[in-house]
Amino acid sequence: MDNQHSESLRRMDRREVLRWIGGAAAAAAAASRLPVGEAQTSARIGRQTGAPGPGGARIGSDPILNKNYSPGDLWPLTLDAARRRAAAALCDLILPPEPGDKRPSELGVPDFIDEWISSPYDETSKDRPVIVDGLAWIDAESGRRFGGKAFADLAEAQQCAIADDICGKKSVKTEFKTAQRFFERFRWLAASGYYTTPQGWKDIGYVGNVPTIEFAGPTPEALRHLGLI
Amino acid sequence: MPVISEKELQPVYDVIVVGSGAGGGQTAYTLTMNGVKVLMLEAGRYYDPLTETPMFQSRAQAPLRGMSTREKPFGFHDATVDGGWEVPGEPYTQASDNPAQRFDWWRARMLGGRTNHWGRISLRNGPYDFKPRSRDGLGFDWPMTYEEVAPWYDKAEMLVGVYGSNEGLENTPDSPEGCLLPPPKARAGELYVKKHVAKFGIPVIPIHRAILSVRQDFEKLPSKLHPGNARAQRILAESMKARAACFWATDCGRGCSIRANYQSTTVHLPPALATGNLDILCDAHVHTVTVGKDGKADGVTYIDKKTGKERGVKGRAVVLAASSGETARILLNSRSARHPAGLGNSSGLVGKYIMDTVGAKLGGSVPAFENLPVHNEEGAGTHVYIPWWLYKEQHAGKLGFARGYHIEFGTGRRMPGLGAGSAGPGYGKAYKEEVRLRYGAGIGFAGRGEMIPNENSFCELDPSVKDKWGIPVLRFHWKWSEHELKQAVHMEQTFAMMIEAIGGKVRKPATDGAKAIEPGGSIIHEVGGAIMGDDPRKSVTNRWHQLWDVPNVVLNDGSAFCSNADKNPTLTIMALAWRSSEHLIEEMRKGNL
Numbered sequence: 160m161d162n163q164h165s166e167s168l169r170r171m172d173r174r175e176v177l178r179w180i181g182g183a184a185a186a187a188a189a190a191s192r193l194p195v196g197e198a199q200t201s202a203r204i205g206r207q208t209g210a211p212g213p214g215g216a217r218i219g220s221d222p223i224l225n226k227n228y229s230p231g232d233l234w235p236l237t238l239d240a241a242r243r244r245a246a247a248a249l250c251d252l253i254l255p256p257e258p259g260d261k262r263p264s265e266l267g268v269p270d271f272i273d274e275w276i277s278s279p280y281d282e283t284s285k286d287r288p289v290i291v292d293g294l295a296w297i298d299a300e301s302g303r304r305f306g307g308k309a310f311a312d313l314a315e316a317q318q319c320a321i322a323d324d325i326c327g328k329k330s331v332k333t334e335f336k337t338a339q340r341f342f343e344r345f346r347w348l349a350a351s352g353y354y355t356t357p358q359g360w361k362d363i364g365y366v367g368n369v370p371t372i373e374f375a376g377p378t379p380e381a382l383r384h385l386g387l388i
Numbered sequence: 389m390p391v392i393s394e395k396e397l398q399p400v401y402d403v404i405v406v407g408s409g410a411g412g413g414q415t416a417y418t419l420t421m422n423g424v425k426v427l428m429l430e431a432g433r434y435y436d437p438l439t440e441t442p443m444f445q446s447r448a449q450a451p452l453r454g455m456s457t458r459e460k461p462f463g464f465h466d467a468t469v470d471g472g473w474e475v476p477g478e479p480y481t482q483a484s485d486n487p488a489q490r491f492d493w494w495r496a497r498m499l500g501g502r503t504n505h506w507g508r509i510s511l512r513n514g515p516y517d518f519k520p521r522s523r524d525g526l527g528f529d530w531p532m533t534y535e536e537v538a539p540w541y542d543k544a545e546m547l548v549g550v551y552g553s554n555e556g557l558e559n560t561p562d563s564p565e566g567c568l569l570p571p572p573k574a575r576a577g578e579l580y581v582k583k584h585v586a587k588f589g590i591p592v593i594p595i596h597r598a599i600l601s602v603r604q605d606f607e608k609l610p611s612k613l614h615p616g617n618a619r620a621q622r623i624l625a626e627s628m629k630a631r632a633a634c635f636w637a638t639d640c641g642r643g644c645s646i647r648a649n650y651q652s653t654t655v656h657l658p659p660a661l662a663t664g665n666l667d668i669l670c671d672a673h674v675h676t677v678t679v680g681k682d683g684k685a686d687g688v689t690y691i692d693k694k695t696g697k698e699r700g701v702k703g704r705a706v707v708l709a710a711s712s713g714e715t716a717r718i719l720l721n722s723r724s725a726r727h728p729a730g731l732g733n734s735s736g737l738v739g740k741y742i743m744d745t746v747g748a749k750l751g752g753s754v755p756a757f758e759n760l761p762v763h764n765e766e767g768a769g770t771h772v773y774i775p776w777w778l779y780k781e782q783h784a785g786k787l788g789f790a791r792g793y794h795i796e797f798g799t800g801r802r803m804p805g806l807g808a809g810s811a812g813p814g815y816g817k818a819y820k821e822e823v824r825l826r827y828g829a830g831i832g833f834a835g836r837g838e839m840i841p842n843e844n845s846f847c848e849l850d851p852s853v854k855d856k857w858g859i860p861v862l863r864f865h866w867k868w869s870e871h872e873l874k875q876a877v878h879m880e881q882t883f884a885m886m887i888e889a890i891g892g893k894v895r896k897p898a899t900d901g902a903k904a905i906e907p908g909g910s911i912i913h914e915v916g917g918a919i920m921g922d923d924p925r926k927s928v929t930n931r932w933h934q935l936w937d938v939p940n941v942v943l944n945d946g947s948a949f950c951s952n953a954d955k956n957p958t959l960t961i962m963a964l965a966w967r968s969s970e971h972l973i974e975e976m977r978k979g980n981l
Contacts, residue, residue, distance in 0.1 A: 221469040222451075224467075225443070228449060254820060280458070355446060355804055360804060364824055365827075370636070374601075384576075
């Protein structure tokens with residue numbers, strides 16, 4: 160998936176997004192008042208609010224499994240253009256491409272993050288304010304430090320100056336603690352989005368998902384590495 | 389006879405089979421291969437693994453990178469549709485608000501049921517497992533011995549195709565020559581564990597799983613399985629020829645479009661349909677077994693889920709293989725003047741003694757695995773395991789809990805999913821280096837242990853809650869005993885010991901069993917609820933899983949299990965369903981039913 164494709168994904172306009180967030184909050188509040196017997200859920204996945212996604216969509220219990228999905232197929236994406244630019248720039252800073260590889264923003268990674276925070280599940284929707292506010296913060300911080308520029312328009316060294324303050328590599332000042340939480344969650348999402356793509360597989364050292372006649376087992380080099388031969 | 393619509397139902401069948409999973413699939417297979425006319429009723433939709441399985445899809449091609457959701461608890465690409473711990477419109481309830489007393493009930497409303505996604509681990513119960521009470525005074529003995537069941541294990545293994553090896557270990561039965569397929573090689577990390585835990589006396593051996601590591605011997609096996617039945621041999625040979633060997637890619641839990649692993653839908657049902665003796669009706673949710681004036685079962689009543697209408701169909705015998713919970717529910721809902729407490733419930737034991745498997749898990753990171761030279765480690769999921777190794781210490785009373793567990797574990801660079809980049813802090817090139825270093829350098833251990841049936845773990849009909857069709861639902865009561873809680877602690881301590889033995893880093897193991905143990909129902913090895921025995925006052929079925937009260941009703945899922953060994957139940961369900969189905973044929977021939 161490249162940028163061009165990314166532009167064609169199904170999105171929600173700002174007014175609809177606001178309406179959806181309001182509706183989801185109301186549904187969550189209503190669900191929390193359900194009696195025990197009605198709110199029957201699995202201990203494994205925790206109690207869910209059942210708040211609907213934008214357009215009321217969820218994955219559903221019987222989706223077509225052997226179809227290739229893109230972000231936006233099941234529910235519209237909700238990040239606005241400015242946040243998408245910031246997300247793309249941050250993905251590319253966190254996961255710089257190896258020589259000859261594409262940037263994460265060219266592989267649809269920001270769209271995955273958008274899909275995630277636009278989705279109706281408890282595990283995902285709790286990330287929505289963290290990511291949306293964090294992306295707004297990073298643009299505001301860029302503007303404050305570097306003459307009104309957006310994060311995506313900064314030179315790499317300028318982007319790093321901000322990232323270094325919030326990434327946790329060195330001790331993070333109190334004023335940046337919220338930004339640090341955003342950065343850590345964003346990095347988890349960006350890496351999850353990236354390493355699940357075929358380029359990410361190659362990058363991380365995953366060479367499976369190919370049919371073979373026999374399972375060859377460990378190579379002699381691997382066995383030597385572990386002192387097994 | 390094929391997969392049919394409601395209009396095509398015959399007026400009466402020899403046998404009605406309720407459920408299409410391991411028990412129902414094996415029952416339909418055995419009966420139809422012997423000329424019996426069978427109707428199979430499945431509460432879920434028709435499902436075809438050949439056309440529906442997501443083979444090779446990357447997680448990037450799934451919504452939310454395949455995240456586990458309420459609707460798809462094992463991730464988007466898991467084979468299960470219309471299933472999980474929640475099924476819309478089909479609630480169940482808990483008797484207690486106490487989280488430790490919950491039982492989470494997994495159902496899969498689809499043709500083939502839970503066999504479409506299961507782990508394919510196919511271990512035989514051993515001699516001790518059939519006589520646990522004789523060994524330690526707890527629970528119940530089965531009304532048969534391992535030796536009586538062994539020939540049926542042989543048949544089930546040969547039919548479905550199971551890889552594994554014979555190791556000659558205590559209560560871990562060997563299979564006769566020709567039953568097992570060769571096991572796949574162990575991965576590097578698995579060999580490393582094997583080497584470093586040997587000093588504790590812990591054996592790491594090939595696991596048994598229902599996966600074709602090589603193609604089945606379609607020339608020899610059919611005559612072994614169906615001696616004197618040329619037609620059955622021919623049909624089985626064709627079915628075996630249509631199955632490919634595993635190509636060591638694509639998670640088995642997604643199902644298998646090349647039929648390399650066992651699913652009822654790819655292994656049991658195609659030959660059964662090819663006999664012409666099987667009708668399958670999907671979206672038919674059975675809720676009662678009907679009884680004629682003579683006191684015998686004469687059919688079932690079901691909801692046609694497509695129309696919501698109640699229907700009935702007649703049969704000379706009824707086999708329930710609806711899953712333990714659903715089978716108990718059907719029996720309890722089959723109330724009549726003659727059977728006021730539900731069918732087969734004169735003992736009052738229907739719904740009692742439900743069991744799951746004890747589960748606990750612990751993972752760690754292993755520096756030795758870092759920078760392992762890259763190679764394809766995918767394989768077929770689990771290749772090796774650790775069978776229970778402390779029989780003697782346990783029997784001598786040294787462990788403080790009465791039953792054993794086996795250990796499954798995973799290592800290696802497998803398909804990356806959510807969290808694949810769990811490294812940090814930092815970003816950029818250094819961060820990516822750290823991700824590479826850590827990926828594949830983890831290990832996860834999971835224990836699967838025996839739960840002893842107890843009085844506090846049972847299901848009953850909820851007095852008020854009904855499903856969307858108005859059928860009373862199950863209410864669960866659940867309580868682990870000290871045996872399970874202590875066992876879970878022992879599991880965690882063992883895992884920590886092993887992770888440390890390979891130089892890994894691990895959190896402190898739990899000392900509180902309630903914290904270590906996974907919630908009831910989590911392992912999805914639900915058995916019991918209609919236990920078999922030799923005494924009609926103390927059991928629901930006889931040794932052939934026939935209801936004592938109504939012998940032409942046979943329970944061929946796990947409901948008749950009276951213990952739940954650490955060996956996963958599916959292979960035993962198949963072996964026993966084969967055995968009891970042949971008995972059913974004999975009884976019908978003799979006119980005893």
